[in-house]
Amino acid sequence: MTKELRVGLAGIGTVGAGTFDVLARNREEIMRRAGRAVRIEAVADINTERARQITAGRARVLDDAFALVADPEIDVIIELIGGYGIAKTLVLAAIAQGKHVVTANKALLALHGNEIFAKAREAGVTVAFEAAVAGGIPIIKAMREAMAANRIEWVAGIINGTTNFILSEMRDKGLPFAEVLKQAQALGYAEADPTFDIEGVDAGHKIAILSALAFGTPLQFEGAHIEGITKLESKDIRYAERLGYRIKLLGMTQRRSMGEGKEGLELRVHPTLIPAARLIASVEGAMNAVWVKGDAVGHTMYYGKGAGAEPTASAVIADLVDLARALDGPMEQRVPALAFQADQVRVLPVLPIESIESAYYLRIQVADEPGVLADITRILADQEISIDAVLQPEPAEGEAQTDIILLTHRCVEGHVKRAMASIQALTTVLAPLVMIRLEDLS
């Protein structure tokens, strides 16, 4: 009988409980795929009572995750604690003990992945993280293995379910942001402290990981430009809709030639207008989607649940099955953590947001009088910004002011920022300009 893969589970919250349940329910099927049984030996959680209820006598329950690391009976640690404190110490301790690690912790990898993967390579162990990006969608495996023939051109994703739910509800029901956020919390999509979701940080962690996998760079989360959805107004969602666009919180990364053989990286998260006809614009509610463009394969899109107990458990267990299959095999046959061989990882500088190229939506609240639009278009022309579409809704009854909405063609963000400053200084402009980036994704 082939020896079992013996697992220690650190942190039995929602995903931990899902992992326990799916492993128990699909035990037979998983064993047939893995070539050996995959068994959770022990679970560690500060809430031992809850851990006992979930495990119901099927695994030892401990209150100290480091006891799992010290246990010679355990081959793999699943880290589901979250954050960068204890989780980081635990992962490094597991690696030092020669144990493999499976983690769903995107924040930990985005910030400390370079150190963690280097330590894992030295120790000859694997740190697997399919569950860290877009929950149940197998995007890590798709990019690391199935896209290996391609020069990847760009990656764009809706990779935070909470914000996608909020934007979908704002559009469908015309509700303000604050009200939908409360709804998202009541439904359990958003965290009690949803700052990382709504400020775009969670999506930033995930796009930083995908960027490294796509382009063979170290993890460079610190350089990412991150904007959340807290400042979006319902009226911009409505105007975008009238112009044929949806607004999504998009994570984007793209390799750019900077001339003279130099290359740089766009790495950004922000609300983005996307043509309504694009498949990704139809990704609604708490669902996630990742769109990858490769030079050989062309466009590919991956869709599914980005969070939740069993979707995330599905990814955790897929990593366990990989480890079970490779347990007795030679290390060199395993796939490198970040897709590229460690000695082939190269830094590409993350470009400042002023030098990215995008199209733009501008909403300008103006006095409704002659010459206003002419002043604005002259300023844009001076910055070599070409206009794609203009929308000027009828002013409300008795109002002497209105909104002008402009869509630009693609241009350099620095030019747009300069034009915005000049437009803002016009005496006929009555409120701070609203700017949202627009990606055609073709």
Ligand code: HSE
């Ligand atoms: N809070 C995340 C989301 C869940 O809303 O997508 C998993 O990363």
